[in-house]
Amino acid sequence: MTLRVGIIGAGPSGMAQLRAFESARQNGAEIPHIMCFEKQDDWGGQWNSSWRTGLDAHGEPIHSSMYRHLWSNGPKECLEFSDYSFDEHFGRAISSFPPREVLFEYIKGRVEKSDVRKYVQFQTAARWVSYNELTQEFTLTVEDLPTGSTSEHIFDKLVVSTGHFSFPAAPEFTGINSFPGEVLHAHDFRGAERFAGKNILLIGSSYSAEDIGMQSHKMGAASVTFSYRSAPMGFDWPENTVERPLVTHFDANTAHFSDGSSGDFDAVVLCTGYQHKYPFLPSDLALKSKNVLYPANLYKGVVWQQNTNLFYLGAQDQYYTFNMFDAQAWFARDVMTGAVELPSLEAREADIERWLGLQAALLDHNAEADFQSEYLRELIAATDYPPFDLAAVSQLFKDWMGHKATDILGYRDMSHRSVVTGTLAAKHHTRWLNAMDDSLQRYLQGPSQDVDTATLDAVTAEAISR
Amino acid sequence: MTLRVGIIGAGPSGMAQLRAFESARQNGAEIPHIMCFEKQDDWGGQWNSSWRTGLDAHGEPIHSSMYRHLWSNGPKECLEFSDYSFDEHFGRAISSFPPREVLFEYIKGRVEKSDVRKYVQFQTAARWVSYNELTQEFTLTVEDLPTGSTSEHIFDKLVVSTGHFSFPAAPEFTGINSFPGEVLHAHDFRGAERFAGKNILLIGSSYSAEDIGMQSHKMGAASVTFSYRSAPMGFDWPENTVERPLVTHFDANTAHFSDGSSGDFDAVVLCTGYQHKYPFLPSDLALKSKNVLYPANLYKGVVWQQNTNLFYLGAQDQYYTFNMFDAQAWFARDVMTGAVELPSLEAREADIERWLGLQAALLDHNAEADFQSEYLRELIAATDYPPFDLAAVSQLFKDWMGHKATDILGYRDMSHRSVVTGTLAAKHHTRWLNAMDDSLQRYLQGPSQDVDTATLDAVTAEAISR
Numbered sequence: 006m007t008l009r010v011g012i013i014g015a016g017p018s019g020m021a022q023l024r025a026f027e028s029a030r031q032n033g034a035e036i037p038h039i040m041c042f043e044k045q046d047d048w049g050g051q052w053n054s055s056w057r058t059g060l061d062a063h064g065e066p067i068h069s070s071m072y073r074h075l076w077s078n079g080p081k082e083c084l085e086f087s088d089y090s091f092d093e094h095f096g097r098a099i100s101s102f103p104p105r106e107v108l109f110e111y112i113k114g115r116v117e118k119s120d121v122r123k124y125v126q127f128q129t130a131a132r133w134v135s136y137n138e139l140t141q142e143f144t145l146t147v148e149d150l151p152t153g154s155t156s157e158h159i160f161d162k163l164v165v166s167t168g169h170f171s172f173p174a175a176p177e178f179t180g181i182n183s184f185p186g187e188v189l190h191a192h193d194f195r196g197a198e199r200f201a202g203k204n205i206l207l208i209g210s211s212y213s214a215e216d217i218g219m220q221s222h223k224m225g226a227a228s229v230t231f232s233y234r235s236a237p238m239g240f241d242w243p244e245n246t247v248e249r250p251l252v253t254h255f256d257a258n259t260a261h262f263s264d265g266s267s268g269d270f271d272a273v274v275l276c277t278g279y280q281h282k283y284p285f286l287p288s289d290l291a292l293k294s295k296n297v298l299y300p301a302n303l304y305k306g307v308v309w310q311q312n313t314n315l316f317y318l319g320a321q322d323q324y325y326t327f328n329m330f331d332a333q334a335w336f337a338r339d340v341m342t343g344a345v346e347l348p349s350l351e352a353r354e355a356d357i358e359r360w361l362g363l364q365a366a367l368l369d370h371n372a373e374a375d376f377q378s379e380y381l382r383e384l385i386a387a388t389d390y391p392p393f394d395l396a397a398v399s400q401l402f403k404d405w406m407g408h409k410a411t412d413i414l415g416y417r418d419m420s421h422r423s424v425v426t427g428t429l430a431a432k433h434h435t436r437w438l439n440a441m442d443d444s445l446q447r448y449l450q451g452p453s454q455d456v457d458t459a460t461l462d463a464v465t466a467e468a469i470s471r
Numbered sequence: 472m473t474l475r476v477g478i479i480g481a482g483p484s485g486m487a488q489l490r491a492f493e494s495a496r497q498n499g500a501e502i503p504h505i506m507c508f509e510k511q512d513d514w515g516g517q518w519n520s521s522w523r524t525g526l527d528a529h530g531e532p533i534h535s536s537m538y539r540h541l542w543s544n545g546p547k548e549c550l551e552f553s554d555y556s557f558d559e560h561f562g563r564a565i566s567s568f569p570p571r572e573v574l575f576e577y578i579k580g581r582v583e584k585s586d587v588r589k590y591v592q593f594q595t596a597a598r599w600v601s602y603n604e605l606t607q608e609f610t611l612t613v614e615d616l617p618t619g620s621t622s623e624h625i626f627d628k629l630v631v632s633t634g635h636f637s638f639p640a641a642p643e644f645t646g647i648n649s650f651p652g653e654v655l656h657a658h659d660f661r662g663a664e665r666f667a668g669k670n671i672l673l674i675g676s677s678y679s680a681e682d683i684g685m686q687s688h689k690m691g692a693a694s695v696t697f698s699y700r701s702a703p704m705g706f707d708w709p710e711n712t713v714e715r716p717l718v719t720h721f722d723a724n725t726a727h728f729s730d731g732s733s734g735d736f737d738a739v740v741l742c743t744g745y746q747h748k749y750p751f752l753p754s755d756l757a758l759k760s761k762n763v764l765y766p767a768n769l770y771k772g773v774v775w776q777q778n779t780n781l782f783y784l785g786a787q788d789q790y791y792t793f794n795m796f797d798a799q800a801w802f803a804r805d806v807m808t809g810a811v812e813l814p815s816l817e818a819r820e821a822d823i824e825r826w827l828g829l830q831a832a833l834l835d836h837n838a839e840a841d842f843q844s845e846y847l848r849e850l851i852a853a854t855d856y857p858p859f860d861l862a863a864v865s866q867l868f869k870d871w872m873g874h875k876a877t878d879i880l881g882y883r884d885m886s887h888r889s890v891v892t893g894t895l896a897a898k899h900h901t902r903w904l905n906a907m908d909d910s911l912q913r914y915l916q917g918p919s920q921d922v923d924t925a926t927l928d929a930v931t932a933e934a935i936s937r
Contacts, residue, residue, distance in 0.1 A: 066532065154754045172530035174530075182539075185665055271665075284596075291621075
């Protein structure tokens with residue numbers, strides 16, 4: 006009987022899984038019976054953003070945490086598909102840090118070339134999964150959201166590709182219930198225009214805090230204050246930007262920090278991270294993890310230890326993104342079809358333990374990037390996913406982090422070189438700090454919003470000369 | 472074997488169901504094995520409000536749509552429990568329109584006197600229900616949110632008391648994705664303090680729009696604009712408050728209305744209602760309904776037509792609230808135990824059709840209030856729930872609506888008379904428009920925030936003389 010594969014979620018990971026099977030089909034393989042379920046009305050996951058917050062038009066939790074004026078915060082050369090380059094999609098060199106819509110176009114471009122959209126049932130939410138140990142079958146109940154009709158589907162293999170940056174994590178803060186201004190989680194942030202002239206407090210010290218803080222600065226916030234739990238980010242911030250330790254409590258619009266300082270704020274953005282949450286899974290199948298580079302209980306970061314018919318894609322913290330999802334999807338595909346043979350439970354456990362040990366020893370961000378490169382090296386070696394120069398990408402990550410340390414407002418103006426095509430990224434027509442139109446059209450066609458292009462030339466001269 | 476009853480939700484309706492069984496127990500009856508599951512960490516449902524929006528600390532959709540400075544928008548005398556009066560709880564007369572915390576105290580007071588909290592598993596979300604036709608048993612899978620552990624429970628009867636004012640309904644509006652100010656649904660509104668000096672657009676023409684609009688006025692909004700789809704509310708609004716027909720589109724911060732007018736706004740609140748949503752139910756058990764006084768498919772507004780082991784409480788639009796949930800819970804209890812015998816499917820269908828016919832003929836709000844009074848009359852007659860003067864409550868609703876038509880900012884300063892105790896409500900120490908502290912303590916102990924108490928005396932003289 007033809008293998009039956011269910012895929013939950015058609016974001017970048019689910020799309021990678023569809024593409025992995027399509028690649029096999031194009032190479033002459035017989036592929037399984039595939040059904041993919043996506044609660045949104047289009048694929049793209051996080052990249053398919055919405056003005057809505059909280060719950061969507063059908064009352065489902067909003068998936069995307071993205072916002073207007075979100076530009077890639079890492080070089081696109083670090084996430085490039087090795088089987089579908091940026092050059093192939095855009096027909097010319099583009100810059101290293103494109104806005105959301107441009108990257109969304111890119112990931113859609115690859116799957117639209119394949120005949121895989123037919124596998125996806127949109128506006129369909131996963132409701133509940135059960136597993137029959139005797140028959141080794143999953144029963145997945147889904148709801149067609151426009152009609153409310155629920156139905157059951159049987160699968161031999163199940164892929165969970167629903168992401169883990171959608172369900173906010175937010176602690177309680179004393180007094181926050183009477184803070185008179187706006188209080189929102191980064192997940193519900195949709196744009197910083199309304200923070201012009203305001204004093205903004207961002208609680209958190211990771212990517213969300215950094216980017217929403219600098220968005221607020223770009224859009225004219227009067228001041229930006231970060232509050233950290235463990236350590237400050239320590240970037241060379243622009244004026245009127247400060248870092249404070251953790252908020253101890255709020256008193257009306259005043260936030261008090263653990264160092265005894267305080268400040269009055271107009272809005273609070275909780276950049277306090279996300280939680281792994283799989284409300285459609287029984288607890289013996291649900292991954293419980295912090296946002297780490299190597300979650301326990303997943304062999305090669307993909308295969309559920311206690312039930313190897315279950316697969317997770319993109320469940321780890323991410324230096325690599327699209328290309329890592331690819332490497333995982335190709336690996337999951339080959340485990341499903343038997344092309345990759347799984348070792349014993351004990352051998353898999355030992356492999357996981359080895360990786361967890363390496364993870365525990367990581368000392369800094371550079372080491373983390375190398376760690377994830379090594380992880381990809383193993384995955385890619387196991388399948389026919391086109392290899393690419395992982396050491397070079399590791400170096401790109403390090404260059405990028407160096408640029409951020411030097412110039413937090415200017416690192417996106419640097420150009421990096423593709424390891425897939427060798428192409429050096431184009432210099433964008435407008436510096437990030439001046440770009441007030443993040444549309445695909447403006448990105449591709451301009452005109453520039455820079456007033457002083459000479460300065461930009463100087464800024465990017467070094468990168469271009471590399 | 473002892474009957475097994477599962478209750479999903481411990482808001483006012485679920486609490487009423489617990490109280491209904493407790494009442495039977497106190498009267499010497501043997502009561503079923505009861506388990507109640509509540510996703511929040513306390514009971515009270517909507518009345519247990521949170522500063523959070525969107526998703527809660529466990530990533531579950533936030534239940535409560537209430538906000539700071541929410542005062543009852545109907546007379547408390549219309550919702551008084553007939554077995555537990557306001558006088559009994561507070562030991563003295565209080566005003567007719569108390570703030571949220573005061574009503575929360577009242578509904579907690581009744582159940583805390585009973586030994587029923589032991590039945591409730593808090594922080595426990597309903598995940599999935601299945602029904603076995605052969606055994607006539609429900610299997611309810613729940614998740615203990617702090618641990619993520621899922622478990623199954625078997626019930627003979629299942630009560631759905633999860634409410635229907637928690638999942639927002641919100642249409643799409645062209646251009647809203649680039650509206651630069653705050654856009655939120657009424658469900659996520661937590662206070663109007665930050666609207667001081669701002670121009671606010673409220674889309675909708677029901678209770679949410681009316682109340683959030685007047686909250687905004689009270690907190691100093693520069694202007695309040697309502698946008699209606701069918702008809703304006705037509706109240707005698709304060710200055711700087713206008714009603715416009717439906718928004719056709721947004722252009723940056725400008726809203727365009729269908730009459731050709733337009734306006735610039737700082738924030739948009741979507742007061743566009745809620746949807747019935749039961750993501751834990753298969754579609755053959757899930758109520759599909761608009762917010763109407765008599766949803767189809769529920770016998771006596773309570774018993775699921777196709778499976779009389781399933782019960783819904785509070786699923787209708789509500790003039791009556793707490794006391795209606797009581798009448799329904801007592802009725803559901805007696806159907807479960809057999810004390811009330813259900814007629815045939817056909818007879819039930821005919822009864823539903825009769826009520827739907829009456830509903831279709833309702834001409835105005837007064838008729839709607841009478842309709843729901845008649846509905847309660849039937850329910851209460853069927854059980855031992857203590858009867859009360861429904862005609863008098865119908866008149867209270869009409870008086871209240873008259874007061875609103877006369878003085879939308881002052882109707883909460885009027886006093887109404889209890890039909891349970893005969894007590895005339897106390898005059899509150901502060902007019903609603905001046906009350907800037909909505910805490911239980913301030914409500915009960917004062918001091919007044921009125922500057923000009925003579926004016927208040929004049930305003931309420933008429934009501935008190937009734």
